[in-house]
Amino acid sequence: MTEKKFMAGNEAIAEAAVQAGCRCYFGYPITPQNEIGEYMSWRLPQVGGCYLQAESEVASIYMVFGAAGAGTRVMTSSSSPGISLMQEGISYIAAAELPCVIVNMMRAGPGLGGIQPSQSDYFQATKGGGHGDYHMLVLAPHTAQEAVNLTMLAFDLADKYRNPVMILGDGNIGQMMEPVEFKSPEKPFVARKEWIVTGAKNRPRNIIKTLFLDPVILEKRNLAMGAKLREAVKNEVRFEPYMIEDADIVIAAYGTVARIAKTAIKILREKGLKVGLLRPISLYPFPYQAFAQTAERVKSILVVEMSLGQMVEDVKLAVCGKSRVHFYCRVGGMVPSYDEIVAEVEKIAKEVK
Amino acid sequence: MGKVVIDEEFCKGCTLCINACPQHLLRTAKRVSKTSYHPAELVDPEGKCTGCGLCALVCPDAAIQVYREKKAGVKEK
């Protein structure tokens, strides 16, 4: 049994990455995820890896491009404004089919916004913030241990699909300390990398590029990207149904808000209200089927987000009107308390009677 | 004694070699090459080309091969 360590989410993610074989980290300081870079700065050299603080998030993402193209496991991390700067690079990384992991500890926006927790980058992360048809796979942990597991998974998914994978958290997930253990996956994914740039010795030269001026060729690439993403949608949907089997009302929430919803559910259950939670873990691919099936049986779904309503649109897409979708949010870095959620559910319960 | 061979697959008739040749032995050909340029051509009836290679130095398309008379008995450099 690997021993448990008491770590903050940010540092747990960094350690998980190193144990998953990450050997390059390029990043830039930005609250609330500074600890990831700080941790990597002394940890990566211990394993012969490379830590480099770049001149900007723009440079960071292209250093990731270079290192991924050279065949190593590579990660960067930032927070909302920095992730916005990386969008072009992420589009290039997806287009060049380069595996990498990008951690976004969201903070309140828009603009410089605040540093408190937020979920207002959901659209940017899941609908693709850069140009062109592509998607990152997006995984949203709600505990430090889950952040560890999902970070390790992210490196395997990045190699498996040759695609960028995002760990989407916030200041809570990053700063909160919880016991974690690092179990390396039974059979780590070994990727074939004959396409990497290592010097054209005894082989034709490899070219990692994304410019395809001939639309016939570019269409083929776009369609291939589409097919790859459909594979991911088929195989990589992850969610947690929590006390949902007998629920009349289901809360939809992920990350920090899902933790709070679980507390609210405990209280509501004590008050005799049968409430459950459907928690997306993969935000892309989104668990549409799970919500569709839930909507068959449940009259009301309450979506709770720390944004003006982004995931709620995907819930509505999945539910297709089969049950009523309610929405509650706190924004600007304000985090909903469990009693606010309890009150919202009670209001819905009254309407349903 | 020397000579140059201009590969018309690459020459775009840019005339930089003509401008560089100290002996003025290159000129723009009247005919049009397969690649639809008027290529440079060597006109050296009196064999004045020394194989100095200045033309090849400035050629943007590596279209010029320079030849020099093989000196008898000189070791390969």
Added chain:
Amino acid sequence: MEMEMVSGRPKTLLPVPTHYCPGCGHGVIHRLVAEVIDGLGIREKTVVVAPVGCAVLLYNYFDVDAYEAAHGRAPAIATGCKRVNPELVVFTYQGDGDFAAIGTAEAVHVAARGEKITTIFVNNAVYGMTGGQMAPTTLLGQKTTTTTSGRASETAGFPIRMSEMIATLPGAAYVARVSVSSPKNVAQAKMAVRKAFETQIKGLGYSLVEFLSQCPTNWHMTPVESVRWVEEQMVPYYPLGELKVPKEEY
């Protein structure tokens, strides 16, 4: 009398006609870099990072592993690659828009870090691929499609001397400015490229070679007029020479 070929196409330069305009400096610069790679015998461990600009397609001409970078980001990609494989010889090949405009931060910091890579910076005073707009290196008074009555400093500022700027950084070990406007300059340019690559191979720090390069099409000149323009107009503002050589002289 039997003739032997004394100069032809370097092995690293693929036998592929280029897309560059007749007389364009890129072609000469490509040949020089390929000749140096052949000369140093490093083709199999060289990686080039292509820019966005006329030279974006240079991986069709160099028989080496390559990346194609986003505009201005080649030094960052090169850094990522070099940090993974320090034994590779990594160089970026960038135009003035790439290196002196959008990629200025990357240009300054790759040198400030003393990253052991080489940059071939092609300064042709305009944006070539997009049809001749002003570049950061466009000279005062020079007409371009975005300075139709000549670049005026009041509105469009002053041309940037990148080599002088980079040379002040301790991480920059070798900085030279050269041109391909005449046989003599081409020969000297080749030596500078060789020294730059040797600086990298010896791990002495960052190396930069700035090429003044003619762009007949967008300068609306014949190739011969354009090389003359380089020497009469560009060289006075962008003096040629080695601005910095590593302390450990060759």
